[in-house]
Amino acid sequence: MKQPKDFFKPLAIGAPEPYRDLPVALERMIHFFPPHIEKMRAKVPAMIENVDVLLGNLEDAIPVDAKDAARQGFIDVAKATDFGQTGLWTRINCLNSPWILDDVTEVVGAVGNKLDVVMVPKVEGPWDIHYLDQLLAQLEARHGVQKPIMIHAILETAQGVKNVEDIAAASPRMHGMSLGPADLAASRGMKTTRVGGGHPFYGVLADVKDGEDDATRVLYQQDLWHYTVAKMVDACVSNGIKAFYGPFGDFADSAACKAQFRNAFLMGCVGAWSLHPQQIDLAKEVFSPDVDEVLFAKRILDAMPDGSGAVMLDGKMQDDATWKQAKVIVDLARLVAQKDPVRGAAYGF
Ligand code: GLV
Ligand code: MG
Numbered sequence: 001m002k003q004p005k006d007f008f009k010p011l012a013i014g015a016p017e018p019y020r021d022l023p024v025a026l027e028r029m030i031h032f033f034p035p036h037i038e039k040m041r042a043k044v045p046a047m048i049e050n051v052d053v054l055l056g057n058l059e060d061a062i063p064v065d066a067k068d069a070a071r072q073g074f075i076d077v078a079k080a081t082d083f084g085q086t087g088l089w090t091r092i093n094c095l096n097s098p099w100i101l102d103d104v105t106e107v108v109g110a111v112g113n114k115l116d117v118v119m120v121p122k123v124e125g126p127w128d129i130h131y132l133d134q135l136l137a138q139l140e141a142r143h144g145v146q147k148p149i150m151i152h153a154i155l156e157t158a159q160g161v162k163n164v165e166d167i168a169a170a171s172p173r174m175h176g177m178s179l180g181p182a183d184l185a186a187s188r189g190m191k192t193t194r195v196g197g198g199h200p201f202y203g204v205l206a207d208v209k210d211g212e213d214d215a216t217r218v219l220y221q222q223d224l225w226h227y228t229v230a231k232m233v234d235a236c237v238s239n240g241i242k243a244f245y246g247p248f249g250d251f252a253d254s255a256a257c258k259a260q261f262r263n264a265f266l267m268g269c270v271g272a273w274s275l276h277p278q279q280i281d282l283a284k285e286v287f288s289p290d291v292d293e294v295l296f297a298k299r300i301l302d303a304m305p306d307g308s309g310a311v312m313l314d315g316k317m318q319d320d321a322t323w324k325q326a327k328v329i330v331d332l333a334r335l336v337a338q339k340d341p342v343r344g345a346a347y348g349f
Helices: 038-051 064-080 099-110 127-144 158-162 164-168 179-187 226-239 254-267 277-287 293-303 320-340 341-347
Strands: 027-032 052-058 087-091 118-122 150-155 174-180 204-207 217-223 240-245 272-273 312-313 316-318
Touching: 027 038, 027 087, 027 277, 027 312, 038 052, 064 099, 087 226, 099 127, 118 127, 127 164, 150 204, 158 164, 158 179, 158 226, 164 174, 164 226, 164 254, 174 293, 217 254, 226 240, 226 254, 240 341, 254 272, 254 277, 272 277, 277 320, 293 312, 316 320, 320 341
Parallel strands: 027 052, 027 272, 052 087, 087 118, 118 150, 150 174, 174 240
Antiparallel strands: 204 217, 312 316
């Protein structure tokens, strides 16, 4: 087992010191773009103000004959653009693919100082993180990268879910994790062809009431992803890293996308992927705290300045536990206000 004192040592001589805490960042949506398509690269500068994170996708959805062009396109756009406070991420190909080594070495070599996070797909266990951790440190050292490039794992294999706690704790380089419902469904042998969201057959059948028969009994649809999201949130938060819901594939069903995002938000996720421009606004709406909740949370903090004791507000008891809940909401609202002045004004900042 690694000695605790070594955990925060750089893994290569000359690589930056690992973070002890995650840098503070608003990451309500990770917006994917396909960097091999020139028209999409051209839209990047205009998108920066509108999204929290921009991710150049090199993995699934990029055709095999466009893998090199996607990598080069990502490097070109990263070099040419000032991303300001907006996060710059890439999703590399998986660790057993023929493209990963070029993805990591070329991207870090060319734009390592601009890259915030590498998203790595199909992570099965901590050994995958250890490999990438070491490789990133070597490349950071070689190319004089000044701040650590973080790792974000996609939770999308049955084995990954089994090992989720060890993955979350594998390295101080871990930023967080996203649920990958499409690959996870395939890996587990789940009987759905959807990318995220519910399934009409997955539910609980209500008891037969007087006058009803099987034809009129109600089936209450359940959330297929509840167990995995809960497990992921516990693994991440207990290790000081962030949990995200991943993709929602039915672009025509905004209501269902919003409901899935909202379940994730309520359970502790801080963001989700946006694969279509309209999902950016959905994510902003869902992952920014509700105005009434923020105003009430501010009243709790005002009523209990040092967070101790108990007070009544509008007939509801507040104590140090609700003070902590209120602080989570107000801290997030402050972060949103910096990026989004209209919401900030509604929160009263
Ligand atoms: C995402 O990568 C997924 O497989 O759902
Ligand atoms: Mg996937």
